[in-house]
Structure formats: structure tokens, C-alpha cells
Amino acid sequence: MRYAETGYNLEIDLSSGNIEKVQTDPALTELHLGGLGTNARILWDRVPPETDPLAPENLLIFGTGLLAGTPAPGANRTIVTTYSPQTLLMAYSMMGGFFAPELKYAGYDKVIFSGRSPELVYIWINNDKVEIKDASHLQGKGVVETEELIKQELEDQDAQVASIGLAGENNVYYASVEHARSSASRAGIGAVMGSKNLKAVAVRGTKDLNIARPEKFIELCNEVLDYIQWRADNPVQHVPPILAGLGSPQEMAIHDEAWHTTAFSWGNARYRRKEFWTEEVEDEWFRVQDGAVQRLISCYNCPMKCGAIIAYPTLELSKYMMKCYSKLTYVMGAMADNLEFGFRIAGLAQGYGVDSYTAPQVMAFAIELYENGILTDEDLPDFPADNEGRFFYLLEKIVRREGIGDVLANGVYWAARQIGGGAEAYDSNTIKKHEQIPIKLGMLNPVFFLMHSTGEKINITQIEGQLPQAPFPEKEDREEFVKDWFQAPSENIKDFFVKWEPRGEYAFPYFPDFQTACELVEWQETMHYIDDTTGICAGLSSFPIKPPYHIHNLPTLISAGTGLDIDKDELWNKIIKRNRCLLRAINTRRGLRRKDDRPPEDHWKKRFPEHEAKLLDEYYKFKGWNSEGIPTRETLRSLDLDHVGEDLEKRGIYDDGQKDEDS
Amino acid sequence: MMGKKTKTVKVINIDLEKCNGCRACEMICSAFHASEKYSSNNPARSRIRMIRRPLEDIYLPIYAGEYTAAECMGRDKYVIDGKEYDECDFCRASCPSREAFKEPDSGLPLKCDMCEDDPPQEEPLCVKWCLSDALTYEIREEEVEDEEEEEQKDLTQKEMERSIKALADRYGLDKVANSMARLLKKE
């Protein structure tokens, strides 16, 4: 009997229509756990590095987290993995909601799509019965409508649906896969789904999911619930309200946006508006949000209510579900001061299925090019005069790949190079060809420098977490903070926090020492990698400060759920390190090198090139990677990944690095 | 002569406004009732069912009540605050007209037993796991006439009777009797 996982994957070849239920190898679970870990392994084993992301040979993997569907609160993530058409590297994006548990109850850990369907289709997985169904009537439909139509057609309101909109159908490089109140948005996974002519996946399951050591498992779950309740009454002090509680940032419940609107940049990640948040704005935004949010909603088996049903009288479509800070990304990108615009365009954009981080930045970039004469009225016929109008205009062009939209649909990096004429200079906020959170700061932060530069997710929110983003000015407050900070992995990290000052000897950039900086990065990243394998939501685990899941209870939870015996050392230093190095190797094989490991040029005003180079050197060493950021053969061998090292060697990738260094 | 005596009434209060649709109630009910407690879970076996239609703002937890052999003569359909509920949405019965409240494999009826347990649970599990307080629990004492009470059968016996009745309804009494006879012979 298999525990926590089902032990089966569903393989669907869309070219031939062949469907197979395949038993998985338990040894792979022991090596990689599930979710991202085994997804990465499949990608490494089965998709050659030369593969064009939009070609039929690419795989699209919907992998459930190892604990998804078990009683562990918030364990509901689907990890979607493929090669990205935008970054050309591995893309993985997680979605919450209800899809992963339902897939487990249907009897599968993953659905793996290969090939390309000759016609637009959707998949209906109903326990053992799996069908490929015609989706021609769904072509061009928005995701909310698609989901509703499919449920009606299947006569099953309990079916869970993940789908793409027009953007995915048209292979927009930042098209998302949308499901209920969640989405797998980053790096163009929706485009890959579109390239396979796959409109949607619907799933319904009514089978049991087993737990190896039920008594222990439920005891840990109860502790997690108790702590969630305790934290609700005990928010973290000295941080903005949006970061004080658990869950994804509580954008739907909290209307205080002082922090996002004044600390993040507006437009094409350009302008800080430190004076933006006034009492008047607050009153008005409160009124708008209160009118728009109909109900706060959760993902499967989670009490946090990070999402909301949005119903607004002026909406083009009747209702949709929203999460996180997509209500602000369009507002800030368009330099629009009105939140209502945010709710309107976010609803429309979500229906089309685009990433709400990237899309507004591409549009803001296009407006800058227009204002600077690089794009002209010829490129943008009948371009409206106001930014809000322009955003609606650009959105329609992009999702249809119409006119200039065909170029903008590739994201800022590629569009800048295709447009030329100086457009590259306006590509100010990408890492590895991918749009980043619009934050511009003063003093280099060595820990964030490493996380921005080296993260394989290419998105800071999926690497950072648990550590307050700035030092508390008062020493007593810092000492108070660490008193019940049992989540910290070591005394060294607590010491760092107590010492850490806004300025002086114990301030950035030369504090902390290299070793501590590396430890801080590795801890934060490791916690995300654990979540990405278990499918526990980062909002209860790796992301917020003082979360209910942490490095001291997760190994026991995973062991009790699966029946494996994993302690902290095995989890952190073996399994997660193995997954981390495997991802690095996958991207190395796709061409990633040290030169790509860098933050956006203007992320910090004060930069320290020598110190930064040293930081990278030390971090690579700490990780067991060579000076090009490639995991060494010894490192890979020690992680039971010798075949990976062998492959890198055969391809001459280690010599490559060497040559670059010599030249 | 008839005397008075007190009876314990267990109530789960349901506040639809507070429900966030997380289905923790379904999950934990099914886990609690697994044959080794919490050894498996499967919301399809739950004795509480979430009727969820997010875009219509319909979030309705319904508890499994009595098994019924035949569906109702008529159907009811509610509209509340402009929200249209489906036929039978509010009904608690395990009924031939629908899938809800039946074991997914055997089709045997499910019924909420208020998490009866020995020693007793502090509160029903669905209530405990509903941190949003959409479900809350209350016990109160009521005075009732001390009539001759129906003999208290133990719980398993009641469940057995219900299951056999359901099987008989489904496959015919003859067939069930035959199978039983065959089984007994084997032993």
C-alpha cells in the first residue's frame, strides 16, 4: 500500500490519444518526495534539453504535492512543470484551490501530457474513467466561463477544472493556467498548455487516500490548527499589517495598502510614491474594496481565506475570484490612482488567463516606449490618451497577438529586442527574461541579492520568507521577537536577527558574514522547496513570519504521512539539496550560467560589484557548485545524482564553464 | 403515571455567511470515520457535504440524515436572497435520487452520528476543524415526558439494520437473503 501518494501517474499522449495509468517507482519518492521533486526528475529523464518549449516533445506535468489531499491543513498545491517559452528554462508554478486533492482522490499523483492534440480538447478524469473530449465550443472562452460550461456539460458541480483562456490558446509567453480562485501563472505555463491544444483538465475523484501513521499525523495537524488560531490573536509586531498574519498576504481581507503602494514602484517599475497613501485614498479604497468583495474564500482544507469572490456592478463579466495583490498590479502599472480600475481589468485579464505580475509590466513598458517615441501611432493605431484606456487596449491586443500585441505577448525581454531602436534600455526589471516584482531599493541586501540572482523559480516571493524584510530598529524588540521564534533553524540565525541593525557595523551590505548570508538564503529557499514537494501552501509555511509549519515539524509530518523515516538532516541535506541541484542541473543543461545569476540592474541604488561577486563565489561553494554555478560531479554523486553529473560532463558543460573562466 | 426527565440535545449551528468553502469539514469527517481512525480520508464518504457554487455565492454544508428507500413525491426548490438553490439541496436524506450521502463503492447510506465515540470527543470533528466558525456546537438539556422509550439498541446494530435495509432496497430482499445464506454456508 502507498501512503499519502496514490502511486500512480496518468500519462496522456495528446498526439495519439493514448491514455495510460502507470504505477510509479517508490524509490523515486524516497529520493525526491513528490510534487516539484518528482516533476523535475521526469523532466530531466524524459525531455531532452534541445526541446522547444512549444513543441509537442515538451511535457506538461500537473503534479500534486506529496501531502496534498491528506488532512494536513493547507496541503492543496498542484505543481505545474514544463519548459518555459519565455525564460527557456524550467518553469514551475504552483496553484492552490481544489485541483490536487481531487486528483489524488481520483487515484493519481500526476497527470503528464505529451504531444499535441490535432484539435482543441479538454480532458475529463473521473476516477478510472479518463476521456479526451472535444473543446471546439470552448475556443476563445474565458476561464470562468469555461469552468462553468464544463461542469454543466459533465453534470458534475464537484468536478475541479483547470483551464486556459485566450492568452494560453494564443501562446502568450505569460499565459496562466487558471483554476477556481487560484492559478499557475508564472513563466508561460498556459502557453505550453495552449501549444498542446489542451483547453482544460477536469477531475473528479471519490477514492481513499491513506496515511501511514494516522495517530501521529493527526496530532501534528491538530497542533498546526491550534497554532493558526493562536497566531490569529497574536500578529507579529513591528511589520506592516499585510505581513503580520498568516496566509498569502491578506489582500482581500485587509484594505490597508500603505505598504504596497508606497514601498513598491509604479509604472514600469520606475516610481516610488512615498506620499501616495493618504486618509482620503484609504477611505475611497476601503469603500471600493468593501463593495467588490462578496465573500472571503479558502483553498481546500485551509482556514486562511486568502481569496475572494469579486462582484462589482461595473464589471464587464459578472463575477470572478481573486487572490493576492493582483488588485494592485494593474493599478500601479498604469499609474492609475483608482482601485476600481484594478478590479475591472484584473477580472478581464484573469478571464483571458494572463499572469497578473507580468502583464501590467509589459503594458507599462509599452506605454514608456510610446511616450519616448520608440513605439509610434503606427504601431498603436487609435491608442487612447489615458493610461487606463491604454491598458485595456493593450490587453486586447496582447491576448489576441494582434499587431504590436504579437510582440508584446513575448514579454518585456523579447519584445524589447524585437522592437529594437533603443527599446532594450526600457527592459529594466527582468531576471532571466522574466518580469520581477517592482521593487527598487537603496542599499544592497546581500541575502536578497543571492536569492534574486540564483533562485530557479526566478521570482523572489517563491524563495524568500519567514525573515522580516528589514531589521527592527530597537534591540529590545529584536530580543522579544526571537523569544518565541522556534521556527528558526539555528541559534546562528537568531543571533543574526538580534544583531541586525538599520545602519552601522551590523547593517548591510557587509553584514552578515558570508557564511551567515549563505545560511539565511539556504534556509529560506529550503523551506520553499519542502513546500513545493509536499504541496503545503507557502502561506502557512515558507512565506509568512512565524508560520505553523517549519523545519522542526515538517520532517515528522512527512514521515507520519508517508511511512518513510525522514529526519531534519535527511530532508534538508539530502532530499531538498538533491532536488535543488537537480533543478540547477536542468537549467544548466538549458544554458544557464553565472552571467545569468543577477538581479535587475537598478534593483538597488547602492551596488558593490566586488562584494557581490564574492557573495556569488561563496554561495556557489556553499552549495557545492563550481564557479559557473554548476553543481560539481562530486556534489551530484553525493546526492545519488551521478547520472546527472555524467550527462553534464558528456555534454561538455563543465569544460564550457572552464573555458568561460579562462577567457 | 408519567414523569419528567431530561434529554440531551446536540445542535450544530450553521452560519452560511461564515463558510469559506474549504471543505475541511468533509475531509475530517471522512478521516474520523475511517476504519482505523484517520488512516484514510475521502470527502466522498463524508457525512457532511458542501454544496458549493462559488460564483452564485452558494456555500451550503448539509448533514446526512436518514436513509430513504424512495424519493419524495414532490421536490422543493428554494430561493433565498436571490440565490437559487437546486432541487433537494437542503435535504439531509440518503436518497435514491442522488449520489450524496452514500459510500462511493458500496452505495450504502451514510448518516451523521455526531462523531459518537468512546471516550466522547469534545465536539464533533467537523466543528473542530471549521476554524471560520461557520459550524459551532451546542449542547442543551430539554425536559421530556418519560414515556416508555424505544429500547436503546447499540449503534452498530442500528447501522447494520440500516445497511441491510438499503441493500434490500437496492438488490431485492431475495437476493440479499440468498447472499447471506451463501456466506453463512461457507463459514
Ligand code: SF4
Ligand atoms: S493560506 Fe491562503 S493561499 Fe494558502 S492554502 Fe490557505 S487559503 Fe489558500
Ligand code: SF4
Ligand atoms: S469547514 Fe467550515 S468553512 Fe470550511 S467548508 Fe466546512 S463549513 Fe465551510
Ligand code: SF4
Ligand atoms: S458531526 Fe461528526 S459525523 Fe456528523 S458530519 Fe460532523 S464530523 Fe461527520
